[in-house]
Amino acid sequence: MEGIVVLGATGSIGVSTLAVLEQHPDRYKVIGLGGHRNIDLLARQIRAFAPCQVAVAEGYAEPLKRLIEDVASPPEIFEGGSGQVRLARHPQADRIVAAVVGAAGIEPVIAGLRNGKTVALANKESLVMAGALLIDLARQHSARLLPIDSEHNAVFQSLGDENPADVDHITLTASGGPFRTRPLSEFKDIALEDALRHPNWAMGPKITVDSATMMNKCLEIIEARWLFDMPPEKIKVVVHPQSVIHSLVTFKDGSTLCQMGVPDMRIPIAYCLGFPQRIASGCPHLDLTALGQLTFEVPDQRRFPALGMAYEILALGGGAPAALNGANEELVSLFLKGSIHFTRISSVLRHLVNHLKHLKTTAKAGDHSFLLCLRQLEDAFRADAWGRSFVTEQIARNDHRRPDPFLMG
Numbered sequence: 408m409e410g411i412v413v414l415g416a417t418g419s420i421g422v423s424t425l426a427v428l429e430q431h432p433d434r435y436k437v438i439g440l441g442g443h444r445n446i447d448l449l450a451r452q453i454r455a456f457a458p459c460q461v462a463v464a465e466g467y468a469e470p471l472k473r474l475i476e477d478v479a480s481p482p483e484i485f486e487g488g489s490g491q492v493r494l495a496r497h498p499q500a501d502r503i504v505a506a507v508v509g510a511a512g513i514e515p516v517i518a519g520l521r522n523g524k525t526v527a528l529a530n531k532e533s534l535v536m537a538g539a540l541l542i543d544l545a546r547q548h549s550a551r552l553l554p555i556d557s558e559h560n561a562v563f564q565s566l567g568d569e570n571p572a573d574v575d576h577i578t579l580t581a582s583g584g585p586f587r588t589r590p591l592s593e594f595k596d597i598a599l600e601d602a603l604r605h606p607n608w609a610m611g612p613k614i615t616v617d618s619a620t621m622m623n624k625c626l627e628i629i630e631a632r633w634l635f636d637m638p639p640e641k642i643k644v645v646v647h648p649q650s651v652i653h654s655l656v657t658f659k660d661g662s663t664l665c666q667m668g669v670p671d672m673r674i675p676i677a678y679c680l681g682f683p684q685r686i687a688s689g690c691p692h693l694d695l696t697a698l699g700q701l702t703f704e705v706p707d708q709r710r711f712p713a714l715g716m717a718y719e720i721l722a723l724g725g726g727a728p729a730a731l732n733g734a735n736e737e738l739v740s741l742f743l744k745g746s747i748h749f750t751r752i753s754s755v756l757r758h759l760v761n762h763l764k765h766l767k768t769t770a771k772a773g774d775h776s777f778l779l780c781l782r783q784l785e786d787a788f789r790a791d792a793w794g795r796s797f798v799t800e801q802i803a804r805n806d807h808r809r810p811d812p813f814l815m816g
């Protein structure tokens with residue numbers, strides 16, 4: 408039996424992970440479940456999987472205990488970020504599924520890597536914040552990072568045992584999200600419910616909004632840069648509205664390999680749980696004749712300004728990706744609360760990238776050296792906090808409930 412810890416168990420990826428695990432009761436034992444505030448769902452998961460440890464947000468342990476007081480062998484319950492870290496370090500945990508959303512997910516990922524675990528990573532934000540440091544940590548501790556993100560999982564599968572020197576470039580596919588064909592002149596009318604209506608994938612709210620701005624693809628370019636040690640100029644993006652080809656690798660002989668499948672995260676999750684073997688995911692198999700055709704488009708940079716920022720931010724290096732990620736999290740959270748217009752997410756991020764460039768070219772970083780050079784994890788946290796306060800300052804200055812005129816036709 409392999410011991411599994413699922414962090415972010417109550418989210419979209421967490422629930423899909425448990426759906427795969429429950430098909431393989433003879434192969435996996437769930438050791439730990441990390442939730443945050445959704446303790447009703449967590450209580451049901453505790454009954455179904457009988458973990459020995461769980462973690463919840465501060466103040467949620469007592470209410471959870473009350474929900475499971477009739478459970479014969481209740482788990483130990485920890486609160487806060489340190490609880491997630493304890494789960495990730497559990498000696499019987501062989502694989503950690505890291506599916507917390509946002510920067511909050513980085514500490515348990517670090518703990519898993521430091522303890523030599525296999526980390527199945529959905530939490531792309533941790534690689535964006537501190538990719539080089541995490542890859543080094545994995546190497547130092549003989550830990551393994553397996554990508555759950557469907558695009559990176561597809562690249563990982565397509566690379567197989569090929570010689571990295573034979574790779575010419577990789578192509579990440581993007582669905583284009585809900586606004587792929589919406590006229591730019593109508594961007595001013597985008598409402599929260601429009602942005603939350605993804606055409607192909609059912610996901611948590613943060614990544615759904617990131618898909619609508621294409622900030623998700625920006626984060627994925629940065630993620631791919633570190634996961635595959637790929638120079639940014641060798642990472643391309645193509646819009647593929649059907650989300651059936653999950654990404655491609657082109658080799659120097661002109662061969663292109665890809666991974667295909669129905670758009671369902673249980674497939675990459677099953678791959679990461681079974682690796683190096685394959686296990687059933689419970690997903691239907693692809694029926695190409697039913698699909699009829701697959702289409703591809705060049706991404707529209709005007710519509711999706713966040714896409715190009717990936718290359719600019721990678722060129723800046725240091726804590727710049729962590730600052731961008733922190734700022735984006737803050738902006739998405741404001742958008743989800745109805746405090747800013749959809750178009751303001753990209754425009755504030757644009758300001759942030761310009762400001763970072765200014766700091767670098769004028770060598771005015773001074774006290775902000777962590778933005779330009781990432782020496783330790785602490786620098787990534789400082790850059791994240793800087794990105795968040797940049798947003799707060801910008802929002803205080805203008806009325807961001809109105810659409811940004813520059814992002815419309």
Ligand SMILES: NC(=O)c1ccc[n+]([C@@H]2O[C@H](COP(=O)([O-])OP(=O)(O)OC[C@H]3O[C@@H](n4cnc5c(N)ncnc54)[C@H](OP(=O)(O)O)[C@@H]3O)[C@@H](O)[C@H]2O)c1
Nearest residue numbers: 415417418419420443444445507508511529530531610611
């Ligand atoms: N969903 C997808 O299809 C998909 C695909 C590729 C990559 N990803 C990545 O996977 C990660 C999770 O995405 P998701 O869509 O599953 O998100 P989600 O549905 O919003 O779930 C987020 C999970 O994180 C927990 N959480 C939130 N804040 C936390 C905190 N401060 N500390 C600890 N746990 C916290 C939530 O707990 P509560 O709900 O209990 O509060 C929930 O379990 C993201 O990094 C995303 O980019 C997702």
